[in-house]
Amino acid sequence: MFSTPLVIQVYKYMSLQEDHLGTGVWHMQQTSVEQLKQHAIELRKTAVTMVYEAQSGHPGGSLSAADVISALYFRELNVDPTNPKWEDRDRFVLSKGHVAPIQYAALALRGFVSNESVYTLRQYGSPFQGHPDMKKCPGIDISTGSLGQGLSCAVGMAIAGQRDEKDYRVFAMVGDGECQEGQIWEAIQAAVKYKLDNLIVFVDNNRLQIDGFCEDVMPLLDLEKKFDAFGFDTTRIDGHSMEQIVETLDTFAKQKNGKPKCIVCDTVKGKGVSYMEDQAAWHGTAPNKEEFELAIKELEGGLPV
Amino acid sequence: MSVTKKAVEKKATRAAFGDEIVRLGESNKDIYVVDIDIGKSCKTDKFIEKFPMQHINVGIAEQNGAGIAAGLATTGKIPFISTYAVFGSLRMAEQIRQEVCYPNLNVKIACSHGGLTPGNDGGSHQAIEDMGVMRSFPNMTVIMGADYHSTRKLIAEAAAMYGPVYLRFTRDAVPMIYDENETFEIGKAKKLRDGEDIAIIANGDTVRLAIEAAEQLEQNGISVKLLDMHTIKPLDVEAVKDCLDIGRIITVEDHNILNGLGSAVAEVIAEAGKGQLARIGVQDRFGESAPYEKLLEINGITVEDIIAKANQLLTN
Structure with missing residues (x-):
């Protein structure tokens, strides 16, 4: 419904008629675990560069989410960069909208937008708003940014898909800190009531929020048990193990058993940049030039196993 | 028009919602009702009976109701969230701002118990500030019909236009003013x-x-x-x-x-x-x-x- 003005706006801003479209079919099933790992590093580099260029944004959570995002965009999501509003597409809701840079990086690498354009992050006129804006950026299925709200929207999309007997699935990513919001649990109740086995929720369990460790700010206890107690099919994986992510998506997430799925991903905030890892201070801070160069150097060296 | 005849018959405008939403649901399968537990009171019972597949009840969870409606709207549905004005304008105010008005989604918020009409429920339930709150959100249209027929017409107009609309109804019966052939245009006195x-x-x-x-x-x-x-x-x-x-x-x-x-x-x-x-x-x-x-x-x-x-x- 917004596709016409939206595309014009993006083109007008970026002059992308040439390389924005025409990426064509992505042979997703052929993307190997090794390629997904490589993409995850590229996404991290792009996200950190975006935040550095903007001197504003959220690197910590972008880096913790990178591996799941890579698996989704380059293996799992049935989407078409040439037709972002395709009605049968899989949906992805970034409920923790502040980590938009990692999603923008994926949209660029997947061909929704040009690689260069994402470096306009947070600038006036940019489609890459501080938090995802579905009206400005192709490939964003719902605007998010106020924590706790995106999951409800994902539930609405999943109900529509179920009622319309569509095959599409809805993937959502929430933060562990975000689960302090009561609305998350309202959404979870509804997902179970409506038997949404087309809904897959990732919890980016990086254990940190702005003010420090979630454990100290407001303990979340065992999120796996909590989702399970609410009626989700729940599993817990290492959110930086591409093997585990792929395996979980291939088996666990595909069960059509009338139950929504939750994948608690144990992650490290700032993963891949040594000085950002496990540091709440890097939740929403941009690196300076030296820090940025070190980050890129470290990322180019690959992630420690 | 000029009103000269003495109005006698009375009807609550929430009944207008209950009747009109059934008519809309019949002709358009994308019309959804998102109830927040108080369907009977908000008069959605006939709709639920006729169109269960176009109905969702989220229970006592307004914020989630607003988010679900936004999600439905992204797929082309036209959801009407139905609740009381005090909750529809305030308990879900931020969700309406962030997930409905900001992305300009086609969600209607249809609220009974407007103003002082929920009299005996007390001050906690009387929505005296709802239209003011809604008026502050960009993209939002804010409407309250004067009687049964005008409210029905305005609901139909709201369903026909694209974008967020806040509709407010009375709990109590109010006199019929207009006859059913009168036409109304949103934004036109x-x-x-x-x-x-x-x-x-x-x-x-x-x-x-x-x-x-x-x-x-x-x-x-x-x-x-x-x-x-x-x-x-x-x-x-x-x-x-x-x-x-x-x-x-x-x-x-x-x-x-x-x-x-x-x-x-x-x-x-x-x-x-x-x-x-x-x-x-x-x-x-x-x-x-x-x-x-x-x-x-x-x-x-x-x-x-x-x-x-x-x-x-x-x-x-």
Whole structure:
């Protein structure tokens, strides 16, 4: 419904008629675990560069989410960069909208937008708003940014898909800190009531929020048990193990058993940049030039196993 | 049009929602109702019975209801969230801002128990600030019909337009004013009377009071222009400007005098730099358990108050 003005706006801003479209079919099933790992590093580099260029944004959570995002965009999501509003597409809701840079990086690498354009992050006129804006950026299925709200929207999309007997699935990513919001649990109740086995929720369990460790700010206890107690099919994986992510998506997430799925991903905030890892201070801070160069150097060296 | 016949039959405008949403649901399978537990009270029971696959009940969870409606709207559905005005405008206010208005999604918020009509429920349930809150959100349209038929027509118009709409209904029965063939346009005031001495601009359940006040004023030789300003956003600015030559304007609303119809009209008058305004409405205070008519009286929202204000403006 917004596709016409939206595309014009993006083109007008970026002059992308040439390389924005025409990426064509992505042979997703052929993307190997090794390629997904490589993409995850590229996404991290792009996200950190975006935040550095903007001197504003959220690197910590972008880096913790990178591996799941890579698996989704380059293996799992049935989407078409040439037709972002395709009605049968899989949906992805970034409920923790502040980590938009990692999603923008994926949209660029997947061909929704040009690689260069994402470096306009947070600038006036940019489609890459501080938090995802579905009206400005192709490939964003719902605007998010106020924590706790995106999951409800994902539930609405999943109900529509179920009622319309569509095959599409809805993937959502929430933060562990975000689960302090009561609305998350309202959404979870509804997902179970409506038997949404087309809904897959990732919890980016990086254990940190702005003010420090979630454990100290407001303990979340065992999120796996909590989702399970609410009626989700729940599993817990290492959110930086591409093997585990792929395996979980291939088996666990595909069960059509009338139950929504939750994948608690144990992650490290700032993963891949040594000085950002496990540091709440890097939740929403941009690196300076030296820090940025070190980050890129470290990322180019690959992630420690 | 001119209203001369004495209105007798009464119906709550929440019943108009209950009836119209069934008609809409029949002709358009994308019309959804998102109930928040109080479906019976909000009159969605007929819809639920007829169209269970177009209905969702999220339980006592307003915030989630708003988010689900937004998600549905991204897939082309036209969800009507149904609840009480005090919750529909406040408990889910941020969700409406972030997930409905900000992305400009096609979600309608249909609220019963507007204004002081939930009288005996007490101040906790009387929505006196709802339209003001909704009026503050970009992309939002804010409407309250005066009676059963106008409310039905406005609901149909809201369903036909793209974008967020806040619709407010009465819990209590209010007199029928319009016949069922009358047409209404969102954002366009309905002129009920033309006159030269004073202009009265009312909306919702106070239009009936304004009609009666205008009749009595006319009997005393005072010529009254009367507008039913069912849409307070977008306000029919031209209709207000057309009252500026009369110069004496009274607004009447079942809402706080802050931020609702009175404020919207005041903004036009202040910018035009001419005209005198008196605002009749809830006097920026919370209500209490009492019959609806008693609460109107306490807040000075009666036929007598309108007449007194008119006379006051005319002697100034």
